[in-house]
Amino acid sequence: MSELAERAAKLDGCDPLQGRRDLFDLDDGVIYLDGNSLGALPRHVPARVADVLTRQWGRMRIRSWTEEGWWEAPERIGERIAPLIGAAPGHVVVGDSTSVNVFRAVVSALRMTPGRSEILFDATTFPTDGYIAASAARMTGATVRAVDPAEVAKSLTDDTAVVLLNHVDYRSGRLHDMGALTEAVHNAGARVVWDLSHSAGALPVDITGHNVDFAVGCTYKYLNGGPGAPAFFAVRPDLLPQLDQPLGGWCSHREPFAMDTEYVAAEGIAKARAGTPEIVSLLTLDAALDVWDGVDLHQLREKSLALTGFFEECVKELAPAARSVTPEIRGSQVSLSCVDAERVMGELVNRGVVGDHRPPDLLRFGFTPLYTRFADALRAAEILGEILA
Amino acid sequence: MSELAERAAKLDGCDPLQGRRDLFDLDDGVIYLDGNSLGALPRHVPARVADVLTRQWGRMRIRSWTEEGWWEAPERIGERIAPLIGAAPGHVVVGDSTSVNVFRAVVSALRMTPGRSEILFDATTFPTDGYIAASAARMTGATVRAVDPAEVAKSLTDDTAVVLLNHVDYRSGRLHDMGALTEAVHNAGARVVWDLSHSAGALPVDITGHNVDFAVGCTYKYLNGGPGAPAFFAVRPDLLPQLDQPLGGWCSHREPFAMDTEYVAAEGIAKARAGTPEIVSLLTLDAALDVWDGVDLHQLREKSLALTGFFEECVKELAPAARSVTPEIRGSQVSLSCVDAERVMGELVNRGVVGDHRPPDLLRFGFTPLYTRFADALRAAEILGEILA
Numbered sequence: 001m002s003e004l005a006e007r008a009a010k011l012d013g014c015d016p017l018q019g020r021r022d023l024f025d026l027d028d029g030v031i032y033l034d035g036n037s038l039g040a041l042p043r044h045v046p047a048r049v050a051d052v053l054t055r056q057w058g059r060m061r062i063r064s065w066t067e068e069g070w071w072e073a074p075e076r077i078g079e080r081i082a083p084l085i086g087a088a089p090g091h092v093v094v095g096d097s098t099s100v101n102v103f104r105a106v107v108s109a110l111r112m113t114p115g116r117s118e119i120l121f122d123a124t125t126f127p128t129d130g131y132i133a134a135s136a137a138r139m140t141g142a143t144v145r146a147v148d149p150a151e152v153a154k155s156l157t158d159d160t161a162v163v164l165l166n167h168v169d170y171r172s173g174r175l176h177d178m179g180a181l182t183e184a185v186h187n188a189g190a191r192v193v194w195d196l197s198h199s200a201g202a203l204p205v206d207i208t209g210h211n212v213d214f215a216v217g218c219t220y221k222y223l224n225g226g227p228g229a230p231a232f233f234a235v236r237p238d239l240l241p242q243l244d245q246p247l248g249g250w251c252s253h254r255e256p257f258a259m260d261t262e263y264v265a266a267e268g269i270a271k272a273r274a275g276t277p278e279i280v281s282l283l284t285l286d287a288a289l290d291v292w293d294g295v296d297l298h299q300l301r302e303k304s305l306a307l308t309g310f311f312e313e314c315v316k317e318l319a320p321a322a323r324s325v326t327p328e329i330r331g332s333q334v335s336l337s338c339v340d341a342e343r344v345m346g347e348l349v350n351r352g353v354v355g356d357h358r359p360p361d362l363l364r365f366g367f368t369p370l371y372t373r374f375a376d377a378l379r380a381a382e383i384l385g386e387i388l389a
Numbered sequence: 390m391s392e393l394a395e396r397a398a399k400l401d402g403c404d405p406l407q408g409r410r411d412l413f414d415l416d417d418g419v420i421y422l423d424g425n426s427l428g429a430l431p432r433h434v435p436a437r438v439a440d441v442l443t444r445q446w447g448r449m450r451i452r453s454w455t456e457e458g459w460w461e462a463p464e465r466i467g468e469r470i471a472p473l474i475g476a477a478p479g480h481v482v483v484g485d486s487t488s489v490n491v492f493r494a495v496v497s498a499l500r501m502t503p504g505r506s507e508i509l510f511d512a513t514t515f516p517t518d519g520y521i522a523a524s525a526a527r528m529t530g531a532t533v534r535a536v537d538p539a540e541v542a543k544s545l546t547d548d549t550a551v552v553l554l555n556h557v558d559y560r561s562g563r564l565h566d567m568g569a570l571t572e573a574v575h576n577a578g579a580r581v582v583w584d585l586s587h588s589a590g591a592l593p594v595d596i597t598g599h600n601v602d603f604a605v606g607c608t609y610k611y612l613n614g615g616p617g618a619p620a621f622f623a624v625r626p627d628l629l630p631q632l633d634q635p636l637g638g639w640c641s642h643r644e645p646f647a648m649d650t651e652y653v654a655a656e657g658i659a660k661a662r663a664g665t666p667e668i669v670s671l672l673t674l675d676a677a678l679d680v681w682d683g684v685d686l687h688q689l690r691e692k693s694l695a696l697t698g699f700f701e702e703c704v705k706e707l708a709p710a711a712r713s714v715t716p717e718i719r720g721s722q723v724s725l726s727c728v729d730a731e732r733v734m735g736e737l738v739n740r741g742v743v744g745d746h747r748p749p750d751l752l753r754f755g756f757t758p759l760y761t762r763f764a765d766a767l768r769a770a771e772i773l774g775e776i777l778a
Contacts, residue, residue, distance in 0.1 A: 025447045034451045041447035049442060049669070050435055057616055058414045058430035062423045062743065070616060097664025099638030100489060107528070123650065128639035128664060131652040135635050139496070139528045146650065218665065227446055227459060227668035246524050249488030250517035259747065261512070261535065263520040275486025275517060276607065279616035280438070281667035354451060358648065 008374040016299050021371040023291045031376045033355045036333050036366025039224030048287035074277050080289045086206035087234045093269045095277045098231040099128045101216040106136040107246040109162040109191040116161035119144045125166035149176045156188035168198035168331035175329045179210045202332035204297035225285035233272050249274040303369040304332040314381030321388040336363045347387045353380045397763040405688050410760040412680045420765045422744045425722050425755025428613030437676035463666050469678045475595035476623045482658045484666045487620040488517045490605040495525040496635040498551040498580035505550035508533045514555035538565045545577035557587035557720035564718045568599045591721035593686035614674035622661050638663040692758040693721040703770030710777040725752045736776045742769045
């Protein structure tokens with residue numbers, strides 16, 4: 001057994017999260033390192049969704065809106081996500097896509113900063129955030145400017161209304177300093193919106209401790225909520241009373257069943273809802289979140305850093321033609337630069353190592369600490385080495 | 390056997406759609422007349438969704454986006470809905486809620502009518518449409534005014550930009566004249582947005598024949614797509630090239646996987662998408678739509694009118710204390726006015742007749758022609774008569 005194999009075995013053997021892997025369907029021998037794009041299926045989810053379909057929809061039908069808690073599901077599931085992102089109870093709601101929630105958050109933030117008209121957005125963020133920021137700007141008469149997170153502090157002006165940032169760079173895996181950036185934005189009198197799509201479930205996030213104004217993020221990556229699972233929206237407690245969002249529909253009304261012609265927003269976080277929630281996707285997510293019950297997020301973080309570091313060591317030794325571009329301060333992924341990256345990823349997938357390719361030259365590997373083993377990291381590097389050799 | 394019972398038996402016996410009922414799980418003896426709120430479960434849906442979860446998500450994981458057609462599902466399922474609403478192929482997409490799609494349609498329509506600034510909306514529409522119209526107005530500097538559909542023609546002015554109408558009044562069941570109203574709006578130089586939530590699947594709709602600009606609607610009522618199933622958005626073919634919607638995200642980009650920082654809209658109907666679609670809800674709807682394969686919508690309409698008319702006859706004879714407020718020109722529901730309507734509906738539900746109550750005085754009964762029998766209409770009226778006696 002090689003030295004790396006011995007270390008992998010030892011690290012897996014003393015992994016306090018090792019039991020979690022059994023909660024997922026990963027029996028097919030694939031080394032799945034794409035949980036940062038679509039998290040794996042928790043085994044118990046299909047049976048739970050079958051109950052939603054056959055009993056709740058099929059038999060109880062319309063009564064499930066009240067008797068099975070469908071109506072409150074967006075807030076109730078938000079409450080389950082709150083501790084994973086450090087949100088205050090009662091201040092997270094789930095529904096719509098991340099894109100729609102970015103729109104909701106940016107416009108709401110603009111309305112809290114009257115007299116200011118510039119939106120700064122993370123030039124390295126997943127593109128949808130920039131597209132939506134530009135649309136929000138166009139609709140409100142604001143302007144929009146892309147800045148690298150490292151340049152945010154010096155880019156803030158008296159006219160900056162909102163800064164939209166991604167917690168983790170989806171390409172490089174770089175983790176941004178939520179505390180320092182939020183403080184800089186606040187010192188400039190602006191509001192911040194954090195996109196947590198690549199950090200929720202990947203590491204402990206503390207939006208309350210960092211005084212974050214708004215946070216949004218998807219639930220189908222490290223949270224394993226299922227393909228296209230609905231996104232979350234969180235707001236700082238002291239901002240909730242003045243929250244004035246642009247997509248208030250009947251589900252965010254104070255008295256939805258009064259069917260009033262005049263809109264009066266709900267008092268709680270329900271005011272961030274819009275229309276009827278996609279219940280089947282929502283309750284799929286609800287079931288999937290059970291895998292988080294009792295997880296210590298600091299153990300999660302420790303394992304994540306150990307895993308990604310170990311993978312880099314393995315790559316250095318076994319696949320030296322690929323080079324990590326992921327900084328030390330990171331989320332839970334490693335991105336490798338190599339020549340002919342698209343073809344290389346195709347061969348990796350053919351050989352049972354699933355990551356993804358981001359143009360032009362990146363191989364991206366997500367290390368979901370709940371189910372990825374150190375042995376997987378080693379084996380992925382070995383196969384990569386064989387392909388690159 | 391009473392005369393009404395004899396007629397019910399005869400009508401059910403020669404119903405060309407009678408076989409469709411077997412496609413639904415309605416074995417529990419309940420008389421389900423709330424399909425206008427939540428359509429019943431088609432029996433084959435749970436097995437299809439189980440495959441989505443266990444095989445597509447569980448085993449193929451990320452590959453399903455391409456190999457199982459997840460990526461194109463919003464357009465592909467839109468194509469299945471197109472014939473049900475008379476849309477041109479390639480001009481319907483499914484995703485997001487009806488509320489979000491109303492926002493998308495109204496703002497897009499405003500952008501097609503520069504120099505005009507008033508939105509008229511149906512004062513009798515389901516409230517979310519009015520809330521969203523008001524929000525769109527506020528964001529664009531437009532004004533908004535509620536008008537009864539009967540007053541639309543005389544309310545149009547040179548400043549009218551958009552008229553948002555509901556095809557069927559959700560309270561009374563009144564069906565509005567799509568052709569005449571659309572023509573009036575066009576003659577005034579404005580754009581029309583029709584909400585088809587209560588007509589799609591209830592009757593043949595012909596948005597192409599009536600030259601409709603935009604149509605939106607939900608899929609969880611007469612289309613039986615499951616609780617909170619995603620909504621559809623349709624645009625007139627000649628307007629698609631200029632469609633400029635406010636929620637363009639990465640999924641409506643021309644080259645989503647180029648991850649470009651600049652937004653360039655897709656060319657086809659995909660340009661009306663936003664973020665990642667809620668795949669589990671979307672594919673639940675996809676499976677559910679199978680019950681429409683081969684349905685003749687004119688037979689559907691004939692049965693629907695016969696059913697609602699027969700129910701009114703039964704009520705007149707057996708429950709004369711309730712009075713139909715549904716006009717002859719109607720969707721596929723009957724609304725009865727009676728004293729103490731909320732309590733009466735509660736008793737109906739307790740006795741296995743499920744409709745719903747709309748304040749203050751309405752009992753609302755949906756007659757889904759695919760699965761409601763004339764015998765159900767009679768039995769519902771009998772039980773109502775017993776309660777009111």
